[in-house]
Amino acid sequence: MIEVRGISKRYGATVAVDRLSFDVRPGVVTGFLGPNGSGKSTTMRMILGLDRPDAGSVRIGGRRYRELGWPLREVGGLLEARAFHPGRSARAHLAALAASNGLPRSRVEEVLGIVGLAGAAQRRAGKFSLGMAQRLGIAAALLGDPGVLLLDEPVNGLDPEGIRWIRNLLKSLAAQGRAVLVSSHLISEIALAADHLVVIGQGRLLADTSVAELAARSTSLEEAFFQLTDGAIESQGQKS
Amino acid sequence: MTTTAVPHESRGHYRFSQVARMEWIKLRSLRSTWWTLTLTVAGAVAIAVAVGANTKDAAADLTNNVLAGTSLGLLLSGAVGVLAMTSEYSSGMIRATLAAIPNRPLALAAKAAVVGAVTFAAGEGASFVAFLAGRAAMPATVPAPSLGQPGVLRAVMLGGAGFCLIGLIGLGLGAIIRHSGAAIAVLVGGVYLAAQFVALVAHSIMPYLPVAIVANSLTVVRPIVDPIRFLSPWAGLGVLSLEAAVTLAAGAWLLARRDA
Numbered sequence A: 001m002i003e004v005r006g007i008s009k010r011y012g013a014t015v016a017v018d019r020l021s022f023d024v025r026p027g028v029v030t031g032f033l034g035p036n037g038s039g040k041s042t043t044m045r046m047i048l049g050l051d052r053p054d055a056g057s058v059r060i061g062g063r064r065y066r067e068l069g070w071p072l073r074e075v076g077g078l079l080e081a082r083a084f085h086p087g088r089s090a091r092a093h094l095a096a097l098a099a100s101n102g103l104p105r106s107r108v109e110e111v112l113g114i115v116g117l118a119g120a121a122q123r124r125a126g127k128f129s130l131g132m133a134q135r136l137g138i139a140a141a142l143l144g145d146p147g148v149l150l151l152d153e154p155v156n157g158l159d160p161e162g163i164r165w166i167r168n169l170l171k172s173l174a175a176q177g178r179a180v181l182v183s184s185h186l187i188s189e190i191a192l193a194a195d196h197l198v199v200i201g202q203g204r205l206l207a208d209t210s211v212a213e214l215a216a217r218s219t220s221l222e223e224a225f226f227q228l229t230d231g232a233i234e235s236q237g238q239k240s
Numbered sequence B: 001m002t003t004t005a006v007p008h009e010s011r012g013h014y015r016f017s018q019v020a021r022m023e024w025i026k027l028r029s030l031r032s033t034w035w036t037l038t039l040t041v042a043g044a045v046a047i048a049v050a051v052g053a054n055t056k057d058a059a060a061d062l063t064n065n066v067l068a069g070t071s072l073g074l075l076l077s078g079a080v081g082v083l084a085m086t087s088e089y090s091s092g093m094i095r096a097t098l099a100a101i102p103n104r105p106l107a108l109a110a111k112a113a114v115v116g117a118v119t120f121a122a123g124e125g126a127s128f129v130a131f132l133a134g135r136a137a138m139p140a141t142v143p144a145p146s147l148g149q150p151g152v153l154r155a156v157m158l159g160g161a162g163f164c165l166i167g168l169i170g171l172g173l174g175a176i177i178r179h180s181g182a183a184i185a186v187l188v189g190g191v192y193l194a195a196q197f198v199a200l201v202a203h204s205i206m207p208y209l210p211v212a213i214v215a216n217s218l219t220v221v222r223p224i225v226d227p228i229r230f231l232s233p234w235a236g237l238g239v240l241s242l243e244a245a246v247t248l249a250a251g252a253w254l255l256a257r258r259d260a
Helices: A040-047 A090-100 A105-114 A130-142 A160-175 A211-215 A221-235 B016-028 B031-053 B062-091 B093-100 B104-137 B152-177 B180-201 B210-218 B233-257
Strands: A002-011 A014-024 A029-033 A055-060 A075-078 A148-152 A179-184 A196-201 A204-210
Touching (some): A014 A040, A014 A204, A029 A160, A040 A148, A090 A105, A105 A130, A130 A148, A160 A179, A196 A211, A196 A221, A204 A211, B016 B062, B016 B104, B031 B062, B062 B093, B062 B104, B062 B152, B062 B210, B093 B104, B104 B152, B152 B180, B152 B210, B152 B233, B180 B210
Parallel strands (some): A029 A196
Antiparallel strands (some): A002 A055, A196 A204
16 A cells, blocks of 8 residues: 655756645556656655655555665565666576565566566676566566555557556456556556556646546546646646 | 565564675676776786886885886776766666665665775785785895785785775765766866876875875885875875765765655
8 A cells, every 4th residue: 555645846946746645555556647747757756765755755554665674575666667787687686686675586586487587587688678678677576576566657668468468467466465556658558457547747636536437537538538637737827 | 477475574674784785796796897806906916017027226115116006906996886886877776776775874885895895805806916926026136025024014905905995985976976977087087186286286185185095105114204294004094994984974975865
């Protein structure tokens, strides 16, 4: 369970996230939607304790991120593809992260198998395609078998087969009782996997609702999404 | 598609030993680490042999002279320290590291322990091999120094320690500056070029510059007092350690406060 309560973040004159509150509940896939630049990645960095909110707080299982005893066993995060040193092998990258949280070395081989990188584990990760890099990022997120997962645009760079694989992975992780937050700027990518949607625009919450409820608001889910996000932009007075 | 459950130990907390293990795996799994350290040792030895073979003045501090080659290696071990930090920023690895270990000062302390241990081992290796090779290369006409003579073992050992301390200054600069090119520029410019410049214009601060401490305090058998009064070997070790500690503390302070 992730509880986001009134978080704000400003970079200079730009408000990236504006008093945002929502929950990510266990057992469902929550889609985190918004146009590019709407504050999704900033929000995810704040959940992972990487960026400090100017206001508000985030609790994971009732605790702040920095209070977690073994962070990787509680929260798995994929923030960007290629968040690894290009000269290091996939296996060494995962082994380093496993060591940091006291995870057994055997777990590295398990997650390499889960994401289908066992055959490429010794190769320098800098040579990986974007799809393989995403799989390595997902392997790192799964390493500690965490109850909470945050994946920022995980289907970027994946082929249709990879996209289907991610969808099924997300559903099965939620079915095991985990809280799963997945961001995307394309509702069509997420509609098939998500049960619940948190939609933001200009850093503000636009909708916190089920997929079915949002779809019922308009002729299609996509149409309903665009009405929401267009509305947000108009209210900012930035649309001519 | 299956995910295998890991036995959960929800009690407890990551400790220094786990973080240090992570940092050791990170450092040893990069080929550049081994290249740089090999070059450090090879450069020191090559210069020691050249200096040794061309020794003419038997009255000079011959130990200090053959250890002169450490200054190239110092730059390299400084670069190992810088890159241990800045390569995490350039690759995005820093976010994975800090998500795994949100206690940022602890993360930097573990990195310092690992970088310090590796550059210390390489530095002592470079210093001892350079001394022995330089000594062996000296012409028969000059009395070659030996480790048994007063002050010689100290000069060789502290010379090795100098690599470690410059490596830690590099790590601290990396944490402060976060950008590889800029941090290496500050290391080279601040630690080396400034030393040359300061040597000309400001004699009073010269003895406190890191590279001057290594060259003229740590690696001397007889303290240098003329024309500039340099720090004694142990005082030099103390000042250089303090400089490394201050740089790392500043890096830790900034690391804990800035967004990753």
